[in-house]
Amino acid sequence: MSEPATVTLARHFASLTIGRIPQKHLDDAKALIADWFGVALAGSRADSGAIARRFAIETGGVAEATIVNGRGARVPAVHAAFANAIASHSVELDDVDILALYHFSPPVVAAALAAAERAGSTGAELLTAVVAGCEAMARLSDATNPSLRDRGYHTTPAVGGFGAAVAAGLLFKLDEERMVSALGLAGAQASGLMEMYGPSMQKRFNPGPAARNGVTSAVMAQLGFTGAATILDGQRGFCRAFSDKFDPEALTRGLGTEFPIYIEYKAYSCARPIHNGIDCALDIRRQMGADRVDGIRRITIRRHPAWAHYHQIPRPATHHEAQVSMNYSVAVALREGAALLPQYTEEKVHDPAIIRLSEMVTVVPDDGLPRGVSCLMTAEAADGSTYSSQVDHPKGSIANPMTPEEAAGKTHMLGDPVIGAAGVDRLLERIRRVETLPRAAELMELAQGSATGSHAAEETPFARAS
Incomplete structure (x- = not known):
């Protein structure tokens, strides 16, 4: 009898190092982090992002991680991941997979940044964790979609909790056994419904629990709480519960040699x-x-x-x-x-x-x-x-990509009104060499400031390059 896919994946993720990741995917992860910061900064000023920030600050707790545009406010990592994930989904400009089913960065990058601050991680460790979290999301979506979506589940939170758990687990240096538990505990919290299109803020909320639950799963596993090794492909596991027709082979196909991560970016502020x-x-x-x-x-x-x-x-x-x-x-x-x-x-x-x-x-x-x-x-x-x-291929897709100048211009368009053009320049410069940073927390420290600018720059899409 073959081992559960959860175990195979946990072994892969627990042992993943930056040297085993192709340069293309490291570059893609940097681009994803840069895009996330721009979107999260703008989203921090949206009504839903502001409410999430207020929730995290008022709930309080041990000062472990920083909130985007929280003027230095530090809260428990689980609360920072929650608030920052919601902020980064609050203006409908976050990244998307190639099939337009889910967003990588709100759950994965928000969780990774919060976990990196809690753990005192380096930039190289953060970059590795982001790639790992994205790979986990991609493999789970490939295994369960389009059935998962068609049954009424929102892919971003449904698989995002697993991606967040993997990213946080890698930063907490979980071994194979504890990474299995982190995945199991993420599965216990898997959720997210497509009943979100309407006049409310419902859609913005969805990645928040996924990021928070992923960090919670990794922390609990680190403390010794055990989770089910059959959570993914077991008889009552995630794949069968969330999908009527799933491909179990997609969970581990090419594992270690292929990274099925295809990230696209938004040129417009909508789904x-x-x-x-x-x-x-x-x-x-x-x-x-x-x-x-x-x-x-x-x-x-x-x-x-x-x-x-x-x-x-x-x-x-x-x-x-x-x-x-x-x-x-x-x-x-x-x-x-x-x-x-x-x-x-x-x-x-x-x-x-x-x-x-x-x-x-x-x-x-x-x-x-x-x-x-x-x-x-x-x-x-x-x-x-x-x-x-x-x-057939919208602007920002892999087949019709933004130029590097347009990508930087997007981050400036969104981030300049919050931390100023010079602040965004500093942030982008650090992200470009993130693997050399001794402290990944430096990125979040740069994402602070008072909103004194205007949205005038947004009238010209992505015109300013850094």
Whole structure:
């Protein structure tokens, strides 16, 4: 009888060192950390991020880890991971996997940074932990999706707790046996529902428990609390409980030689599967001319069936709901030529001209489209002329990537209003050489400051390079 996948994975992760990770994945992890900081800094000023920060500070406890933009506030690592994960998911600009099913950084990077502060880890150890946590998330998602998503589970928190546990466990230097327990305890806390699209802050909350639970699992395992070695592929384990059709081989396929981590980045401040529609809208706006947009009388979006029935919200009630609305996002992109934070405000949500276009959008499933996030949009102008655009790979995807200058510009756009351009420059410089830092905590120390700037820079997407 073969050993449980949990044991095989625990052995791999507990023994992983930076020297065994291909340089590409180390570079990807640096890019992920840089993107996370920009998004978390902006998210710390959002209503949901501010509430999470207040919760962590008011709950209090041993000063182990720092809160992003908490003006130096230090709280228990579990609370820092929780608050920082929510902040980094609060403006809908966090990274995404290649299938647009989940976000790596809110649970993994938030947990890794908090655990690194608690453990006094080096930058090299932090970088290794981020790669390991992302690999754990990727393998679990590959094994259980799309069934997991289709059953109503949100992949980010469902598998994110395991990724956070692996990242924290590596930083706490858990051996194989205790890493097994950390994974088992993460499975005991696995959760997260797709019933999150609406006017509330619900979606922003989801990665918070995953990051917190991952750190909790690793701490408890470090203290000697044991967990089930069959938590992943057992008869009542995660895979069978969360998925009707799963691939157990994906849990360990190529383990040690392959790192199935494919990270994409957001160019727009909304749910990733909507981005193809925004790219189509911006292309059509260029084709027809901005001055003719208000005369549009019909908008049809052909969307792959994998996502066709999601994000159809013609009249969102709040900016939270607008950020998960294909209708609104297409409408505001057509009208304003952008889909960043200034386009997702309570004022914009109630703009009659945007509402008119939003309610005009019709979504049609089309299984002839090549990818799950593919969109084919057609707009009919007032004179009867039609304009079409098809996008299979949105801006920021692996096939259509941001340049390094655009990536740095995004972090500046989001972080400058919080810690200033010079502060973001210092942070990015440290991240570029994170593997040389004797103290990983230095990164969080740089992510502090008072918000004295404005959001004016956000009008020009990613224009400023560091």
